[in-house]
Amino acid sequence: MKETEDQRITDKFRQVFEDFEDPSSEAGWKELRKKYPEASRKPLFFWVGSAAAILLLLSGLWFLNSRLPREIAGKKNLAGEDSKVPYQVIPQDTSELTSAPPITERFKLNEVHANRGDKLPVPDLNEFEIAKTPENYMDTVSSENISQGYPSENITRPLINPVLTTRSELTEKQFISRDSLINALAKMSLIVPLKDFTATILLPVENSKLSSEKSGTKGLSFSLYAGSYFNYAAGSESDLNFGAGFSSDIRLSRNFKFSTGLNLAKNSLRYDQDIPVNADRSFQSSAPSGSVNLVTISNYKAELLSLDIPINIKYIISPDKNDFYILAGLSSGTYLRETYGVQYQNFNTALGAYSNQGQGQQIKKQLQDFDLARTLNVSFGFSMRFSKTQKITIEPFLKHPLAGLGTENLKFGSSGINLKLNFNSLKK
Amino acid sequence: MNNKFILFIGLSICLALSPSCEKPGVLCGGNDPGKDLPWLKQEISRISSLTGCNSISRSSYKEQTVFIFSNCDPNIDSVPLLFDCDGKPLNLSVADYQELKFTGSIELIWKSQ
Numbered sequence: 117m118k119e120t121e122d123q124r125i126t127d128k129f130r131q132v133f134e135d136f137e138d139p140s141s142e143a144g145w146k147e148l149r150k151k152y153p154e155a156s157r158k159p160l161f162f163w164v165g166s167a168a169a170i171l172l173l174l175s176g177l178w179f180l181n182s183r184l185p186r187e188i189a190g191k192k193n194l195a196g197e198d199s200k201v202p203y204q205v206i207p208q209d210t211s212e213l214t215s216a217p218p219i220t221e222r223f224k225l226n227e228v229h230a231n232r233g234d235k236l237p238v239p240d241l242n243e244f245e246i247a248k249t250p251e252n253y254m255d256t257v258s259s260e261n262i263s264q265g266y267p268s269e270n271i272t273r274p275l276i277n278p279v280l281t282t283r284s285e286l287t288e289k290q291f292i293s294r295d296s297l298i299n300a301l302a303k304m305s306l307i308v309p310l311k312d313f314t315a316t317i318l319l320p321v322e323n324s325k326l327s328s329e330k331s332g333t334k335g336l337s338f339s340l341y342a343g344s345y346f347n348y349a350a351g352s353e354s355d356l357n358f359g360a361g362f363s364s365d366i367r368l369s370r371n372f373k374f375s376t377g378l379n380l381a382k383n384s385l386r387y388d389q390d391i392p393v394n395a396d397r398s399f400q401s402s403a404p405s406g407s408v409n410l411v412t413i414s415n416y417k418a419e420l421l422s423l424d425i426p427i428n429i430k431y432i433i434s435p436d437k438n439d440f441y442i443l444a445g446l447s448s449g450t451y452l453r454e455t456y457g458v459q460y461q462n463f464n465t466a467l468g469a470y471s472n473q474g475q476g477q478q479i480k481k482q483l484q485d486f487d488l489a490r491t492l493n494v495s496f497g498f499s500m501r502f503s504k505t506q507k508i509t510i511e512p513f514l515k516h517p518l519a520g521l522g523t524e525n526l527k528f529g530s531s532g533i534n535l536k537l538n539f540n541s542l543k544k
Numbered sequence: 545m546n547n548k549f550i551l552f553i554g555l556s557i558c559l560a561l562s563p564s565c566e567k568p569g570v571l572c573g574g575n576d577p578g579k580d581l582p583w584l585k586q587e588i589s590r591i592s593s594l595t596g597c598n599s600i601s602r603s604s605y606k607e608q609t610v611f612i613f614s615n616c617d618p619n620i621d622s623v624p625l626l627f628d629c630d631g632k633p634l635n636l637s638v639a640d641y642q643e644l645k646f647t648g649s650i651e652l653i654w655k656s657q
Contacts (some may be wrong), residue, residue, distance in 0.1 A: 210577040388605065389604075389648055391604075393647065406622075408618055409611060411644070411645045412648065412649065413647055465616040465652070465655070466599075468599070468652040470650075
């Protein structure tokens with residue numbers, strides 16, 4: 117009779133267990149997905165590891181819970197056949213469910229009542245509380261239980277099983293543990309604010325973002341600069357000049373930036389000796405050298421207002437600090453104004469001296485030439501930040517000619533120091 | 545910080561000095577080419593035996609030192625002859641002669657009496 121009753125109860129458990137559905141867990145996952153869409157970039161191992169851990173937990177919990185009804189039945193048999201019941205049963209309404217006491221003892225239920233044949237309701241999560249400590253379970257394990265041959269793991273393992281504080285049906289309590297992970301997550305979202313909970317999970321990803329974008333700025337920055345420099349050329353005196361412009365840096369990688377902009381610079385050259393070969397080719401022809409009178413260019417001047425478009429690659433030595441860099445590239449550009457002046461002198465070979473004080477000519481040109489990638493740029497900079505989006509950079513530079521520049525094809529370069537004011541655009 | 549600052553100063557100095565590394569142009573023959581250049585010394589002795597007004601000057605043309613042999617007689621219309629530092633004559637075209645301008649100061653080295 118008892119066996120039949122036990123079998124019936126077991127079948128009942130199994131049936132309800134198989135039909136059990138928990139719509140709240142699905143809603144919980146959907147809520148989580150809404151809050152944190154799939155677009156977030158996480159490493160593959162993170163997902164695989166998480167999935168494996170969840171699967172392991174689910175399968176373990178399922179395994180434990182699927183064994184539980186059978187164990188209950190087995191223990192009931194033991195209790196029925198052996199008068200030495202190793203635990204105290206508190207039967208309050210056991211007329212229909214005689215096998216309940218062992219379970220109630222284990223879960224500290226004071227009262228269990230389940231009507232035979234009733235369909236067990238879907239448990240409401242709000243009726244339960246999560247056990248805060250495992251002592252609730254551990255307290256029930258006595259040395260006597262162990263000596264009686266009860267596997268202690270059955271008692272000590274379900275540490276995270278919810279303790280029912282209501283007098284719900286015994287079976288409800290058991291079925292809840294089937295989706296205990298989902299329930300636990302849902303419960304945790306109630307106990308711990310969901311934002312904080314997930315923030316803890318996502319912390320490594322956020323940290324990596326923060327480290328890569330430590331400055332909190334976009335990969336684009338602008339600079340205004342002005343500088344003084346000396347022009348140099350073979351045979352020319354070095355004159356001090358000034359220039360100004362703006363540049364923009366676009367981040368290519370952690371260490372490299374693409375830098376371009378516009379630079380307005382005055383260049384002046386003055387030749388007293390070693391006059392360039394083509395120095396006077398644009399001038400009206402004067403009397404050529406004869407046997408008696410030799411014509412020489414005694415002085416040559418050039419002033420060029422250049423509009424320069426540099427294309428550089430910047431290597432940042434310490435990207436975290438972003439304070440020291442080396443830059444190299446090429447410049448192209450045109451000249452808003454070119455002024456050339458030449459002075460001739462006649463040397464009288466009969467006298468062995470110059471016969472006059474010199475005759476001068478001057479020509480001016482505008483936007484008549486475009487030099488494509490004829491200047492090599494090399495510079496390095498040292499930055500000092502004085503606010504989150506602004507910093508000052510001292511940038512010594514060298515512009516070396518790779519070919520003749522301007523309409524007269526003069527090979528000249530410049531070397532000096534720029535003072536830059538950098539503006540970084542903040543991330544929105 | 546200190547290492548970077550030292551590197552910064554070092555690079556700045558290198559950059560500042562780099563344009564000045566170019567050697568200034570030095571004319572061939574030194575201060576007394578009539579004695580230092582054997583071929584020129586030989587030419588001077590040869591021309592000295594000739595009659596008329598002849599002169600040898602030194603200047604720059606197309607980025608090289610040239611020695612200019614010219615007839616200094618104002619009544620004779622002629623073109624100067626140019627020799628390089630090794631005594632080889634420069635073959636100038638008619639167009640070159642029409643635009644002949646020297647690009648450095650002209651210095652008289654020798655003139656016939």
